[in-house]
Amino acid sequence: MTTETPVVRLDGVRKEYGDTVALDGVTLEIRAGEAVAVMGPSGCGKSTLLNMIAGLDKPTAGEITVHGERLDTMNETKLSLFRRHHLGMIFQFFNLLDDLSALDNVALAAQLTGSSAGTARRRALELFDELGIATRRNVYPAALSGGERQRVAVARALMNRPALLLADEPTGALDSKAGEQVMDLLLDLNQIGQTLLIVTHDERLAHRCASRLVELADGQVARESALDRV
Amino acid sequence: MSAVWTASRAAVRRRRVQTFVIFLVVLVCTATALISVALLDAARSPFQRAFDGQNGAHSVVTYDPAKVTDERLTAATTGVEASAGPFGQVIVEPQNDVGPVFSQPLTVVGRADPGGAVDRVDLWHGRWPSAAGEIVLNEPPQPDEDLSMGPLAGVTELVTNGKTLRIVGFAFTVSGSADGWVTPAQVAALHPTGTQMLYRFTGDVSTHDALAARVSGVTTGLPGDALLAAQPYLVTKEEAAAGPGVYLPFLGTFGILGLLVAVIIVGNVVSGAVVSGFRHIGVLKALGFTPRQVVAVYLTMVSVPAVAGAILGTGLGWAAVRPMLTETFRGLGFGQDAAVQPWVITVVLLGVPSLVLIAALLPALRAHRLSAAQAISAGSAPRRGRGLRVQRALSGSRLPRAVSLGLGLPFARPARTALTMASLLLGVVTVTFALGLSDSVIRISEVGEIAAGDIGVRPMRGDEQPASQRSDTEIEQMLRALPGTSQVGVGVARDLSVAGQSEPLMINFVRGDTAAMGYEQQLYEGHWMTAPDQLVLPTQLLNERGLEIGEKVTVSLQGAWTTFTIVGETVRGLPGPEGAFATWRDFPDLDPAAFFYQVQTVEGTDLGAFTQSIRAADPGLDAWDNTGGDSFSTVVTGFAAVLALLLATVAALGVLNTVALNVTERRRDLGMLKSIGMTPRQVVSMVVTSMAALGVIAGLLGIPLGLAAHRLVVPLSADAAKIRLPEYVMQVWDPATLALLAFSGVVIAVAGALIPARAAARLTIARVLHNE
Numbered sequence A: 001m002t003t004e005t006p007v008v009r010l011d012g013v014r015k016e017y018g019d020t021v022a023l024d025g026v027t028l029e030i031r032a033g034e035a036v037a038v039m040g041p042s043g044c045g046k047s048t049l050l051n052m053i054a055g056l057d058k059p060t061a062g063e064i065t066v067h068g069e070r071l072d073t074m075n076e077t078k079l080s081l082f083r084r085h086h087l088g089m090i091f092q093f094f095n096l097l098d099d100l101s102a103l104d105n106v107a108l109a110a111q112l113t114g115s116s117a118g119t120a121r122r123r124a125l126e127l128f129d130e131l132g133i134a135t136r137r138n139v140y141p142a143a144l145s146g147g148e149r150q151r152v153a154v155a156r157a158l159m160n161r162p163a164l165l166l167a168d169e170p171t172g173a174l175d176s177k178a179g180e181q182v183m184d185l186l187l188d189l190n191q192i193g194q195t196l197l198i199v200t201h202d203e204r205l206a207h208r209c210a211s212r213l214v215e216l217a218d219g220q221v222a223r224e225s226a227l228d229r230v
Numbered sequence B: 001m002s003a004v005w006t007a008s009r010a011a012v013r014r015r016r017v018q019t020f021v022i023f024l025v026v027l028v029c030t031a032t033a034l035i036s037v038a039l040l041d042a043a044r045s046p047f048q049r050a051f052d053g054q055n056g057a058h059s060v061v062t063y064d065p066a067k068v069t070d071e072r073l074t075a076a077t078t079g080v081e082a083s084a085g086p087f088g089q090v091i092v093e094p095q096n097d098v099g100p101v102f103s104q105p106l107t108v109v110g111r112a113d114p115g116g117a118v119d120r121v122d123l124w125h126g127r128w129p130s131a132a133g134e135i136v137l138n139e140p141p142q143p144d145e146d147l148s149m150g151p152l153a154g155v156t157e158l159v160t161n162g163k164t165l166r167i168v169g170f171a172f173t174v175s176g177s178a179d180g181w182v183t184p185a186q187v188a189a190l191h192p193t194g195t196q197m198l199y200r201f202t203g204d205v206s207t208h209d210a211l212a213a214r215v216s217g218v219t220t221g222l223p224g225d226a227l228l229a230a231q232p233y234l235v236t237k238e239e240a241a242a243g244p245g246v247y248l249p250f251l252g253t254f255g256i257l258g259l260l261v262a263v264i265i266v267g268n269v270v271s272g273a274v275v276s277g278f279r280h281i282g283v284l285k286a287l288g289f290t291p292r293q294v295v296a297v298y299l300t301m302v303s304v305p306a307v308a309g310a311i312l313g314t315g316l317g318w319a320a321v322r323p324m325l326t327e328t329f330r331g332l333g334f335g336q337d338a339a340v341q342p343w344v345i346t347v348v349l350l351g352v353p354s355l356v357l358i359a360a361l362l363p364a365l366r367a368h369r370l371s372a373a374q375a376i377s378a379g380s381a382p383r384r385g386r387g388l389r390v391q392r393a394l395s396g397s398r399l400p401r402a403v404s405l406g407l408g409l410p411f412a413r414p415a416r417t418a419l420t421m422a423s424l425l426l427g428v429v430t431v432t433f434a435l436g437l438s439d440s441v442i443r444i445s446e447v448g449e450i451a452a453g454d455i456g457v458r459p460m461r462g463d464e465q466p467a468s469q470r471s472d473t474e475i476e477q478m479l480r481a482l483p484g485t486s487q488v489g490v491g492v493a494r495d496l497s498v499a500g501q502s503e504p505l506m507i508n509f510v511r512g513d514t515a516a517m518g519y520e521q522q523l524y525e526g527h528w529m530t531a532p533d534q535l536v537l538p539t540q541l542l543n544e545r546g547l548e549i550g551e552k553v554t555v556s557l558q559g560a561w562t563t564f565t566i567v568g569e570t571v572r573g574l575p576g577p578e579g580a581f582a583t584w585r586d587f588p589d590l591d592p593a594a595f596f597y598q599v600q601t602v603e604g605t606d607l608g609a610f611t612q613s614i615r616a617a618d619p620g621l622d623a624w625d626n627t628g629g630d631s632f633s634t635v636v637t638g639f640a641a642v643l644a645l646l647l648a649t650v651a652a653l654g655v656l657n658t659v660a661l662n663v664t665e666r667r668r669d670l671g672m673l674k675s676i677g678m679t680p681r682q683v684v685s686m687v688v689t690s691m692a693a694l695g696v697i698a699g700l701l702g703i704p705l706g707l708a709a710h711r712l713v714v715p716l717s718a719d720a721a722k723i724r725l726p727e728y729v730m731q732v733w734d735p736a737t738l739a740l741l742a743f744s745g746v747v748i749a750v751a752g753a754l755i756p757a758r759a760a761a762r763l764t765i766a767r768v769l770h771n772e
């Protein structure tokens, strides 16, 4: 694993929502193969940070470079194209498309990068097998359990073999057993080389999956530390 | 593109309520729009359409055959685009009873066929004369059953100068070139006194002066005194403009209204679909859909049901409007084919889907500008600060809990509630306005007719048999005693010399219920006669004589000069030549046959049977049905009813859409309420209450707005049609109607809310809570 160019580099990133300062000069690097956990009290700017890195929102000031490209200067269309090729995202509340079956939710991501519907489904099925949800492939999200939904969301995020996988409170809406399964999944992924950024306030998740911990407070990086995975 | 298609196809298939509501709203709105545009098109210029359809004559010119030969007429073509003729022409006086329309000097023309370059006469019944002794009469087209019931029923021949002409058909000329047509040989045998030429000119024909110039152009080089008369088409056009055609602008307002409501509601429903999809949009963006692709997903999602709805709606509207237009034009007496113009169909078929696209595009573009992060969070929960405060206030009230919760619901989504309110308001305004307008238009179209009574009666004339043995008072008493009679007016018409004028003035001396039958109600200005020396004149007569209210008229009456004062102006006089009204006087020396009677029957009386009962009571009396021309009011009522119904349906669909969206969004609240013990019935009443409250407000606001629109639009249309309105035309409202209308808002709201409310009540708690 080369570690020369970082996958993510933030330099003095600031984000304001009206009077609220959500991020106040964040500088941060994530190298390929790392698993970074971002922690901090509710409202300290964790989701905002993740959204900046995903290009879902633009910083008020500062530079954001992901996979060698400057996101803060890109237009919306470029950002979309960048996202579909290089990023995978997992949310607390899954954000699956209710109109599509579990399999089609996942296949859709590959269709976006130009795969035919058939190819996309085959690749999705492989992922379903690996994640142990193959039997649930034709079910619509409304009928899936929380853990199943999150595994579908992980499959969707992995579809295009992203350079970076972003997860915002991936276990926040799950019971402890389902949470464990998702944690195992993330750990496995990192161990085969997937770069990870996990926002959480679950200590166990951070210590189990992450190699490094970034603590945020009031929109600033309060502390960075290396972690020994348990 | 395939990712876009996958996402939009799934949305169309899985969001059944939304897809269905868009489909239905677009369907109904397209039908409404088609009816509306077809109506506006038809209302534009019915005369011109009919005139163009027949290649009408710009001028119908009569020459003196003694002064100019047919050859010279044929050769005179200066400024002529097309011509027909020369045709022999003669004036004949019918000597047998040919009904009221033809009992006057008739212009009869000898024409070999009804076609030709100019004045293509519409032969709508029977055949063209092919032999001597045959005639076709000029009469606007009408259905066979009307023909057999009308004044021409039983008229089979026309006797003049000892010759009998058999009526072999009826034809209609928009140019008004003749009252009847015979073969050229037959007209020669009748000794023609004129030669008819029918011209279409090149150049300006828009004014009387211009037409006069055209005619003098064509007659240059002909003997100076050869021209007997030239009848410009503008005369007929102006007459048409004063006929039932004047009501078309009123119908046109339905059209504009329909279009307006269709546009607003389509916009509401479609943009509602997009706005409710904000979270969905955020997810698509997070996955890597470009802004353009997101917009494409949303446009495709609404286009599929919209296009289907537009196509079906066009068919539906077309099927509905055809018979209506046919009836309208029949009522106008132009008898043209009232097909829906292809451009109308094209415009509607392309216009409505474009409208849907624009309606979807605006919010989709707004979503496009939202960052993905905002879009995702926008869908999660409505802001509820205001809602909460209202909820708290309501829960302190004594209302049942379900009702107070329901009343609070609209405050959670103020923008959506406002749009729904607008739909409901439009629904109520439309229903109110349509009702008032149709009532007014019917009153306008029946001006003069209602007042004339249902049945006209007069004794047979002296030479007819049998003669009535009753005096005028006895006849009046007999008529009043008949079952079914509600009012009887008696009149006698006298042509009286006027001091200082050569032309006599006809005065109808009336007694009985004449004023109450409607003439008084239809006064434009002034008042009905209150003294024997007062007169009320119809507008046309006032204008012809240059008279005004307040002026005095001195006439020779029973051998003495008598002065009357004009005290009122009314829309129309009694049927027949226009005359003034005065109160009754005794004319002891008059033939009883000079009196006439007008009978108004009780609502619902069979007029045919009633007429027969008069004849049976006194075989010396002639009685006829005065009603007719009813088809126009049928058309107006029909249009009003169809459009009001369509628009009310659309408004209800708007409510359905809102409630469906609200229920989907607030599934969790509903599940929570059920989990703490709210019964399905309470859920229904809560959801329905939320909309019924809006319905009540819509009813209360919509009625004054509808009344105001009526007050504003009817006189405006009247101005456009260049007619005056007697005040009673506007007084169409009564408290019962208004109360019913106030209810219409609630009815529309509840009708729209019921289905999704029941769906909400059926949601199982476990599923709802599981999904969040």
Ligand SMILES: Nc1ncnc2c1ncn2[C@@H]1O[C@H](COP(=O)(O)OP(=O)(O)O)[C@@H](O)[C@H]1O
Binding pocket: A017, A020, A021, A022, A041, A042, A043, A044, A045, A046, A047, A048, A049, B373, B374
């Ligand atoms: N779209 C937004 N508009 C306004 N304020 C926002 C928005 N997103 C986040 N914030 C504010 O920014 C701050 C950081 O929020 P967030 O990053 O979501 O915190 P968390 O660490 O809990 O994920 C909070 O004060 C929040 O209210």
Ligand SMILES: [Mg+2]
Binding pocket: A046, A047, A048
């Ligand atoms: Mg957060």
